[in-house]
Amino acid sequence: GQQLNQSPQSMFIQEGEDVSMNCTSSSIFNTWLWYKQDPGEGPVLLIALYKAGELTSNGRLTAQFGITRKDSFLNISASIPSDVGIYFCAGQELGGTSYGKLTFGQGTILTVHP
Amino acid sequence: DGGITQSPKYLFRKEGQNVTLSCEQNLNHDAMYWYRQDPGQGLRLIYYSQIVNDFQKGDIAEGYSVSREKKESFPLTVTSAQKNPTAFYLCASSALTSTRTYEQYFGPGTRLTVT
Numbered sequence: 001g002q003q004l005n006q007s008p009q010s011m012f013i014q015e016g017e018d019v020s021m022n023c024t025s026s027s028i029f030n031t032w033l034w035y036k037q038d039p040g041e042g043p044v045l046l047i048a049l050y051k052a053g054e055l056t057s058n059g060r061l062t063a064q065f066g067i068t069r070k071d072s073f074l075n076i077s078a079s080i081p082s083d084v085g086i087y088f089c090a091g092q093e094l095g096g097t098s099y100g101k102l103t104f105g106q107g108t109i110l111t112v113h114p
Numbered sequence: 115d116g117g118i119t120q121s122p123k124y125l126f127r128k129e130g131q132n133v134t135l136s137c138e139q140n141l142n143h144d145a146m147y148w149y150r151q152d153p154g155q156g157l158r159l160i161y162y163s164q165i166v167n168d169f170q171k172g173d174i175a176e177g178y179s180v181s182r183e184k185k186e187s188f189p190l191t192v193t194s195a196q197k198n199p200t201a202f203y204l205c206a207s208s209a210l211t212s213t214r215t216y217e218q219y220f221g222p223g224t225r226l227t228v229t
Binding site: 006031033035040041042043044045048088090091092100101102104105106107 | 118120145147155156157159162164172202204206208210216217218219220221222223225
């Protein structure tokens with residue numbers, strides 16, 4: 001199945017720095033979601049985006065649904081050690097045949113040094 | 115508390131044995147999903163179900179089977195036909211409502227090791 005192109009694959013940052021990651025697709029998506037996965041646990045939904053151009057915040061996290069509907073980005077401001085984990089983007093392709101089925105990116109591994 | 119439970123957290127089996135992974139949800143969600151995650155990789159869809167007594171193959175269904183006899187339960191059987199069964203298995207569910215259709219919520223996962 002199709003997969004999203006998520007970048008970067010990994011990031012090593014100092015505590016307090018801002019983080020930015022993004023996902024792109026060759027096809028149009030009508031929904032973008034961002035998840036965080038702690039080691040050995042299931043992913044947790046952070047932000048859901050449903051409209052092109054939509055900008056949504058959840059605490060220190062901000063995500064945007066790209067105007068072209070082919071991309072989305074996630075920003076984390078003032079990172080802290082507990083931000084460590086794998087961040088996944090996911091989306092529903094416009095015109096997709098399977099109602100409710102998501103396509104996932106490969107994930108961005110975030111490491112925060114105190 | 116509402117949520118998704120998967121049991122057990124860790125499972126060990128000998129090669130050639132079938133094994134069934136449990137997934138239960140009390141969120142009253144219509145749809146349920148099974149994913150496989152390998153180290154350093156994303157999530158790959160195995161099977162999904164949008165309604166009781168109906169399910170569809172995902173991208174990597176070979177060697178797996180499922181059932182959906184109750185809305186709350188969606189067990190996954192890893193059969194001996196699955197060539198590389200050792201992986202982290204995640205169950206998810208979603209409401210399929212008009213505004214939150216694509217918001218999938220995940221269980222804690224089961225790590226299966228086959229030797």
